[in-house]
Amino acid sequence: MSASFARALEAAHDAAGSQNHPTSTLYVVATPIGNLADISLRALHVLQKVDAVACEDTRHTQQLLRAYGLDRPNGQLLAVHQHNEAEASEAVITRLAQGERVAYVSDAGTPAISDPGARLVAAVRRAGYRVLPLPGASSVTTALSASGMTGEDGFVFKGFLPSKSGERQQAVQALSQESRAVVLLEAPHRIEALATALAVLGDRQITVGRELTKQFEQIETLSAHALPAWLAEKPERLRGEFALVLHDAPVAASMGEGLRVLQLLLPELPLKTAVKLAADITGESKNALYEQALALKNA
CATH class of the missing domain: 3.30.950.10 (Tetrapyrrole methylase, C-terminal domain)
Known part of the structure; x- marks a missing residue:
């Protein structure tokens, strides 16, 4: 951990230490998408305070936590990823039932945005426990x-x-x-x-x-x-x-209908014939349709 993050941990405690952090709660924590300095003070404080950290990849998260001086024993890191999210949610709920605070982080950015986390959040809510989001980085x-x-x-x-x-x-x-x-x-x-x-x-x-x-x-x-x-x-x-x-x-400038007609005609007709027919059918620009037809052929 660099000296700058040591100061950041102190600042995180000063900024968020007096705030309420309820027990039996899942904290959904956004983490940086590339720049370590994009972590929030509140996220640093919560990641230090919780009893366990559920994460998409335990090795990746351990490295992230270590960069901030927040090393955790392996027993406090819970793997919750796209292949085991339904089953792993039960382990998180068991900890919440025991009065623990659990954070969830994905490999980068905000969990449940094209990352695991949504099923975990839904399961925790169904079980009657609170979900507390910590906003932050998102691509x-x-x-x-x-x-x-x-x-x-x-x-x-x-x-x-x-x-x-x-x-x-x-x-x-x-x-x-x-x-x-x-x-x-x-x-x-x-x-x-x-x-x-x-x-x-x-x-x-x-x-x-x-x-x-x-x-x-x-x-x-x-x-x-x-x-x-x-x-x-x-x-x-x-x-x-x-x-x-x-x-x-x-909407008037979109090429939706012309593109749809081209996709139907190109497999059956030569390119120029398909373009001419598509232009006749839709009334769209023949030159623009020709460019689209070339792109479709290349694809």
Whole structure:
């Protein structure tokens, strides 16, 4: 632990020590998405105070706690992840029944936002115990705040799209008909496939957040059709975790119907014929439909 975090622990105690921290309570604690300094004073105090820490990955969480000088015996770390969340919730509820305070953290960010935690929270509530959230870092709000979106029409959080190509294309087709901003998440080994799928959205703007809050953070806004080429320009652009904001678009400007018709025609007809028929059927721009057809073929 660095001296700076030693002072942070003192500040955490001064700031939150006098607050009420009820027993028999599950504390849902947000942790940094990359920058250790993004931990809140309240989170530090609670992680020090609770009787046990339930977590997505015990090794990862032990390293995180150690960085803040909050080492815990292995017996106080409970593994609660996507593969065992239902069963592991019972162990947490048993501790709550004994009057303990239990914190839950995911590997990064706010639990239950494309991370485990939702089933645990639901089980604890059904059992009649209190759930107390500690807000903090989230890649969703971080990406939105840097995208320039006003949020006047709200936004949609989709998280990770399906990994299978056909299902992913169907999901993108649905996004093409969504006029509000959409937040997506993606892992480095799948970002190229996602970019190829999103390219059919043509000129619709996308803000790409890579390695958010970390040393090599990169945030760029570009057209959807330009995203595959942008990723391919430099190898480092394929590294790290991604949060993407698909900017909002007027309903009249969306290419939903044209894209749907293209997806039906392309498997049966030559590209130019499919584009001409799609333009005749929908009344949409032939040039724009041609770009979408090329992107679909590449996908």
